[in-house]
Amino acid sequence: MNRMWAIVEREMRKFFRSPTLMLMSMTLPLVQLIILGNAFGGKVTNTRMGVVDYDHGEEALKIHEAFQTVAANIRTFETIPYADEQTAREDVRTGRIDAAVIIPAQYSRRVLAGESPHIGLMVDNSDQFVSGSLESEMQSLVDALNAPLIQPKVVAAITLDVVELYPYIEYMKFLLAGSVALAMYISVMIGGGMLYIDDKARGVHEGYLVTPITKLELVLGLNIAGAMKAVLSGISLSVIGSLLAGLGVVFHLAAVFQLALLIVATSIAFNGMMFLLMVRVEDPLVPRAMFGVLNTLLFFPSGAIYPIAAFPKWLRAIAVVDPFTYAVHGFKAILIKDGGFAAIQKDILFLFGFGIISLLLATPLFKRTL
Amino acid sequence: MTSGPPSPIPTSQQAPAAPPPAIAVENIVKRYGTFEAVKGVSFEVADGEIFGLLGPNGAGKSTLIRMMTTLIPVTAGRALIAGHDVAREPNAVRNIIGVIPQALTSDIDLTVEENLSIYAKLYGVPRAERERNIATLLEAVDLTKWREAQTKTLSGGMRRRLEIARGLVHSPRIFFLDEPTTGLDPVSRVAVWEMLDKLRNSMKLTILITTHYMDEADNLCDRIAIIDHGKLVALDTPLALKSSVPGSSVIEVQFGRNSIDRKPQLQHLAGVTAVESRGSGEYRLMTANGSLTTTQLVEMATSASDPIRGLSVQNTTLDDVFVYYTGRQLRDEQVKAPSFIMPPRPGMQP
Ligand SMILES: Nc1ncnc2c1ncn2[C@@H]1O[C@H](COP(=O)(O)OP(=O)(O)O)[C@@H](O)[C@H]1O
Numbered sequence: 158m159n160r161m162w163a164i165v166e167r168e169m170r171k172f173f174r175s176p177t178l179m180l181m182s183m184t185l186p187l188v189q190l191i192i193l194g195n196a197f198g199g200k201v202t203n204t205r206m207g208v209v210d211y212d213h214g215e216e217a218l219k220i221h222e223a224f225q226t227v228a229a230n231i232r233t234f235e236t237i238p239y240a241d242e243q244t245a246r247e248d249v250r251t252g253r254i255d256a257a258v259i260i261p262a263q264y265s266r267r268v269l270a271g272e273s274p275h276i277g278l279m280v281d282n283s284d285q286f287v288s289g290s291l292e293s294e295m296q297s298l299v300d301a302l303n304a305p306l307i308q309p310k311v312v313a314a315i316t317l318d319v320v321e322l323y324p325y326i327e328y329m330k331f332l333l334a335g336s337v338a339l340a341m342y343i344s345v346m347i348g349g350g351m352l353y354i355d356d357k358a359r360g361v362h363e364g365y366l367v368t369p370i371t372k373l374e375l376v377l378g379l380n381i382a383g384a385m386k387a388v389l390s391g392i393s394l395s396v397i398g399s400l401l402a403g404l405g406v407v408f409h410l411a412a413v414f415q416l417a418l419l420i421v422a423t424s425i426a427f428n429g430m431m432f433l434l435m436v437r438v439e440d441p442l443v444p445r446a447m448f449g450v451l452n453t454l455l456f457f458p459s460g461a462i463y464p465i466a467a468f469p470k471w472l473r474a475i476a477v478v479d480p481f482t483y484a485v486h487g488f489k490a491i492l493i494k495d496g497g498f499a500a501i502q503k504d505i506l507f508l509f510g511f512g513i514i515s516l517l518l519a520t521p522l523f524k525r526t527l
Numbered sequence: 528m529t530s531g532p533p534s535p536i537p538t539s540q541q542a543p544a545a546p547p548p549a550i551a552v553e554n555i556v557k558r559y560g561t562f563e564a565v566k567g568v569s570f571e572v573a574d575g576e577i578f579g580l581l582g583p584n585g586a587g588k589s590t591l592i593r594m595m596t597t598l599i600p601v602t603a604g605r606a607l608i609a610g611h612d613v614a615r616e617p618n619a620v621r622n623i624i625g626v627i628p629q630a631l632t633s634d635i636d637l638t639v640e641e642n643l644s645i646y647a648k649l650y651g652v653p654r655a656e657r658e659r660n661i662a663t664l665l666e667a668v669d670l671t672k673w674r675e676a677q678t679k680t681l682s683g684g685m686r687r688r689l690e691i692a693r694g695l696v697h698s699p700r701i702f703f704l705d706e707p708t709t710g711l712d713p714v715s716r717v718a719v720w721e722m723l724d725k726l727r728n729s730m731k732l733t734i735l736i737t738t739h740y741m742d743e744a745d746n747l748c749d750r751i752a753i754i755d756h757g758k759l760v761a762l763d764t765p766l767a768l769k770s771s772v773p774g775s776s777v778i779e780v781q782f783g784r785n786s787i788d789r790k791p792q793l794q795h796l797a798g799v800t801a802v803e804s805r806g807s808g809e810y811r812l813m814t815a816n817g818s819l820t821t822t823q824l825v826e827m828a829t830s831a832s833d834p835i836r837g838l839s840v841q842n843t844t845l846d847d848v849f850v851y852y853t854g855r856q857l858r859d860e861q862v863k864a865p866s867f868i869m870p871p872r873p874g875m876q877p
């Protein structure tokens with residue numbers, strides 16, 4: 158087995174000598190965590206809302222006041238006064254404003270008469286996310302205006318409700334599990350895929366194969382080294398990502414143990430899978446071409462970005478056999494749910510099993526000759 | 528050209544009690560699908576020899592060396608390394624051979640010493656011996672000063688020397704090198720030759736190299752096997768190979784008067800085997816007896832009162848040998864009609 162450790166030594170010396178692999182494996186997940194975490198996690202703010210007031214009455218004034226409260230506090234929108242509906246409609250269409258509210262003539266009179274008048278809202282529904290946010294914001298304002306006697310403080314309550322100190326953290330936390338898994342995947346894809354095939358093509362393996370090393374020693378050496386690199390990527394990303402997302406679990410001993418175990422299991426699973434995929438590949442272009450496809454095929458169905466519960470059946474089928482799914486599930490359980498060991502038991506078993514089966518399949522396929 | 532190439536028969540015949548030869552290859556064949564890369568090659572290499580496989584790119588040299596070093600399965604025939612069949616006892620073979628592949632495969636991110644020690648570990652060399660061997664080898668390949676240097680800082684020649692040391696960390700008996708000097712500058716090449724010759728003596732090595740350089744085969748090897756299209760076409764010492772070529776010298780001559788066709792006359796001079804007219808009174812002659820032909824040539828010119836304006840005589844080189852045995856130049860391009868073989872020579876070509 159000393160020969161196996163010589164392979165591991167070579168790989169790890171190279172790994173530590175040039176930090177490229179480590180950096181590359183962490184860059185994409187971190188960028189994704191920060192950009193996606195901020196892009197999708199926040200609330201809509203600073204949109205422009207046109208207001209056409211044909212009424213100018215007392216009740217219309219209440220609406221203006223409510224809008225000003227929104228503009229001053231949660232800043233979903235600011236208001237721009239318009240004289241007529243046509244101009245406002247045209248500006249919504251051209252995107253100069255995001256929506257327009259029309260307060261009809263006789264509004265105040267009808268409110269006072271108890272006739273429940275309608276306020277018109279024009280939105281640009283080509284952007285569902287913004288229009289949806291504005292609609293729901295308007296709905297809550299209208300609700301508040303309709304029931305001033307029952308809940309006189311409701312407008313103020315809305316303002317209090319949405320003042321968040323770290324508005325993005327929730328989604329970042331959700332994403333972190335996927336980012337940790339992704340860092341390990343990239344480490345394995347580059348280390349166990351690209352660099353491995355490059356070594357093969359350069360004749361490094363030819364050098365190994367003329368020594369008396371056995372097939373098993375060679376396979377184990379390469380895989381232990383690959384898993385070790387993935388473990389290091391996983392640990393680094395867990396620590397950095399937890400700090401970014403404001404998670405304290407990295408300071409809890411029990412969670413750290415669970416995390417370490419899950420990282421090892423994930424590394425073995427990913428590395429075994431990559432080794433099985435690459436065991437007969439000779440062409441250095443193949444792992445490069447596979448990178449993106451595999452990433453999409455494994456990462457997105459895993460529930461890392463969208464919940465699996467929202468998937469169609471066939472996509473769920475992929476999720477069931479995808480080691481990413483179990484890694485992401487496990488990391489979520491530890492990082493954001495604090496579910497204890499019981500919550501990750503199944504994930505750990507699956508990942509270890511997946512890795513070992515992959516290796517058992519790959520070893521006979523590994524050629525001891527060129 | 529009446530006499531064909533001599534048949535390639537191994538030179539040394541071992542007595543039954545003698546130890547097996549360092550390398551014995553018997554009718555070895557390698558097929559890739561339907562393509563036969565090596566077509567039944569046999570030879571033996573004696574202990575302590577430096578043996579060269581000479582041939583152009585694609586001749587099958589690497590394929591041969593890979594079969595002998597257990598890297599690829601043999602299709603038919605067999606190869607015995609110190610008596611061990613490469614197919615049956617690959618590990619016995621691997622333990623006694625050192626191999627340097629054609630490509631430079633040292634790890635550029637690792638230091639010189641790390642490259643050596645990892646290979647020593649792959650060969651299972653115990654620690655004390657490992658340290659001793661590495662020190663000795665670094666000295667032998669003149670890299671002691673560079674021990675701690677990262678391999679990427681070394682020149683091509685130094686990297687080759689490092690790989691030579693790497694192939695010897697486990698003190699093998701037989702050393703295989705695939706094109707060890709391809710891509711090196713002339714000074715580094717000579718350094719590698721000297722190093723190999725020294726190592727052969729100090730480590731009691733048998734060395735098999737492949738090359739497509741004539742001068743390398745000529746200067747370094749005790750015996751040469753010429754390989755072409757997967758076949759062994761000649762095998763002997765460089766000297767014997769050169770003297771086996773019928774026209775062992777080439778004479779180039781230019782007469783003052785270029786209106787007369789002197790080819791018929793030249794063909795009748797003593798020793799001449801072939802004549803080529805190159806126009807403008809210039810002729811190239813292949814001869815078995817350079818000095819006699821030259822004497823007669825000068826006499827002929829004098830009696831015809833036709834002054835000789837230029838004359839050069841060159842002995843056969845391995846280039847000529849190669850062309851003679853294969854009908855082709857070593858450097859890839861096809862030579863004219865095989866019925867008339869006249870090697871162009873360096874310095875005589877425009
Ligand atoms: N793995 C292979 N599959 C198919 N053909 C091969 C393979 N390896 C080598 N060959 C062919 O075998 C011939 C001999 O190649 P090689 O031994 O590398 O030549 P040399 O080392 O003398 O340049 C070439 O025509 C080459 O294309």
Ligand SMILES: [Mg+2]
Pocket residue numbers: 588589590629705706
């Ligand atoms: Mg070759």
